[in-house]
Amino acid sequence: MPPSTAPAHPDTPSSALRNAVIRLAGNSQDGIQSIGAFLGQLAGSTAQEVMTYMTIPSTISGGPSIFQVHLGSGDVLHPGDEADTLVAFYQHSYDNHLKTLKDGGICFYDSDQVEEIKEERGIIHIGVPFTTATIEAIGGSAKSRGKNIFVLGLLCAVYQLDRERMTEIIAGKFGKKSEDVLRNAMLAYDAGYAWPVHDIEHMPMAPGENVGDKRLSTDGNTMLSLGLIAGGVRFGAGYPITPWTTIMEFLRSELPKYNGMFIQCEDELAAVSLAIGASYSGHLSITGSSGPGLALKSEAIGYACMAEMPLIVVNIQRGGPSTGLPTSVEQSDLMQAIYGSHGDAPRVVIAPKNVEDCFYTALEACRIAREYSTPVLILSDQAIATRLEAFEEPDLEKHWREPALDLSERGEDFKPYPLDQITKHSPPGARSGVEKYPVVTGLEHDEWGHPSGNPLNHEKMTAKRRDKLRKLAESYAPTEVHGMPSGSLLFVGWGSTYGPIKEATDRMISEGHVVGAVHLRHVHPLPNDLSEVFEKYDHILVPEMNDSGMYGFGQLATLLRAKTCNAGIQSLNKVQGISFRVLEIVAAAEKLIAQK
């Protein structure tokens, strides 16, 4: 983490905090996620940066859960290696999470619930009776409801956050429900805000630096859904699976406003089939899932490669294989996304690097699917899907794509599968000027869509389907390097490791290392200029949240070695169901550099 000022006794604004990592530990029904969501929304609307991280138990209701919020006045690239402040709701929360608190950090605990305190590492303990104080504030029958809002008030006071704006946000959230609910929330909030915390002084956050009147704060699945809408998707189909489900819930409710439709299906096979049906009909359509569901869709995705149908498939990765760690993060579906079909079935795979990028990745997926008449997989993951970030609102004037159904009459020269051009299908409803209608097919076919077992035709058609993706790779902008353009080590990453890798790079540069970082959105096909970029560094290190496999390399690293034949490519793998900490990446890089 960048050096934040010492938390104790800041008397002047110059000593105000630039960063604060707050870990809330409780049970999933305590509403700790909403404390995080409120803080996130506040950060977004007060020019601050925010990134959150949460764990959810995969049980039906209840179970230990945490929500970590990293607030910053400047850039916030990761949810925080260690917490500055821990809020513990129960003894088990305290016992399990005290180790995540930094030396000298502050621990607020519910003195109604936590009985045993460990004095260690200079940690400042502040016991506050969250439960009884909330009941007293709201009145008799409140039970434990509302204590999350009490804690929110407490944190706002401690960090001197914008009290007025927070009141507005709470009113916006609860005002829709009923007057009682809003009144109780305000009583709990005010009680928390006013709670005397004698043991420490308040620690004001420095004002945010990301001034802009159109800043949003939301999670990755929401932003991905909105990107799909802006990119022209008007039809989708899916089946519920964590953590993909919130996209289908969102699109099911939202698409009708845009004259579109999202259908819940009986299974994953039906979902991808419905989406291909709508694509065939001339609408850009989407299906999606998480690991196990993607496996079920594989055959139909292979069909879409063969039949050259535009299609968007979202995969929100989680820990695997099989049911695995359904509510934890992992990046182990890369190979499945690229190769998960029988036969040679080339498709495009792109990955967003953070919540904001979900929007732009979705837009690009729409564009590629249309232009290249191919399935495009968007590989997001559980961390990006569920965490909150704040960023500038996208410019719709620039990015909006109004969908259009092309039912123009096709002429004499129309062929569904021309060898010398990229396929552009004629959807049903489009007349044929020569009364010859195409069949779209998964059998190997000639240019007119007739089944063909001709050996040379199969080779030519296989090349046609592959060459269009080579053409796509030729169209990429040159690969951008963050940090030093040449030197001792280059990080290469993809997906949600972006933040920790970037921060590790910045920290190492500030400590005198000559390092750079490349973050790939286009994971398949890979950019053509990677070899040249890699040659400028002594070591290439690929941090990935997947296993090092049989041969010692993660999934992207394996592909990079195959693509560039660069023997300097090494892997840093982590499969704990949690994101990389910055210091883990720095340590691995320093070790590699020291090896020489």
Add this chain to the structure above:
Amino acid sequence: MSELTSAAPVEKLTKKQLKADHPTWCPACGDFAVLASFFNVVQKLGIPHEKICVVAGIGCSSRFPYFVNAHGIHFIHGRALPLATGISLSRPDLHVFVFGGDGDGFSIGGNHLNHAARKNVNLSYVVMDNFVYGLTKNQTSPTTPLGRKSKTDPRGAIDQPINPMAQLVASGATFIARTHAAQVKHMNEMFERAILHPGFAVVETLSECTMFYPGAFDDGNPRKGGTFDLVDEDTQELDSISAAMDLSQDLSPGKFGVYYETKRPTKNELERAWLSDAQKSVAGKSGQDILRQRFAAMR
């Protein structure tokens, strides 16, 4: 998605316009008659050429789209119905026809049959049931009668065959008929009624595999010494589930005709109703403006 009406005048299609590749079916396969019947009915109903959409999965009968000169899509095994559902829901202007066999529809695609039926998706589905896997050359199918020998049941089939009619009734299909490919006039009538039915319409068509299961449907063919008994629509309550279940009890050869017919809102209508309500609620705002409003709520 836009509602469309054909601007071009509807002229009656000729058989020549509708014919495509010569079918690859074996000589005397029952499926030839199904194809001829489809041409007849499409011609009679005056469906605009470009609005015909022929969908199939995998199997002998699922080669159907190649033999019709119309927009067609040949999909993967068992998923023709969900694919057709995507077409039907997103393009209400089209006439969606699904063709397939007993393996495709009742075995690998069995789950989709139940759900397309209960959702009452607007399309016509012809199951060309031959009681055997033909394309893979004589394995037991989900409708193969008990005791019938095949390459996968050399001692005779031991698994209880499914009862397609009872299953369709139980699943909530809104038009269920049964016909025989050797009874052209009756088949024409069933196809026509299925196409005109608003909702999920299935016609189970007994279509003989002359190569691997010759004579399978002789008991329903008077020319081969069988009986072709029709459902008596004067006495049969067409919208009674229990009456349809009673009819479904004996299918060897059983009765031919409409087993069940009822009106229920289609999935297409119900989804469109939501769309039009949503359109009213946004009151003519552009998509961009709706999204901007959404962004504003996220600040």
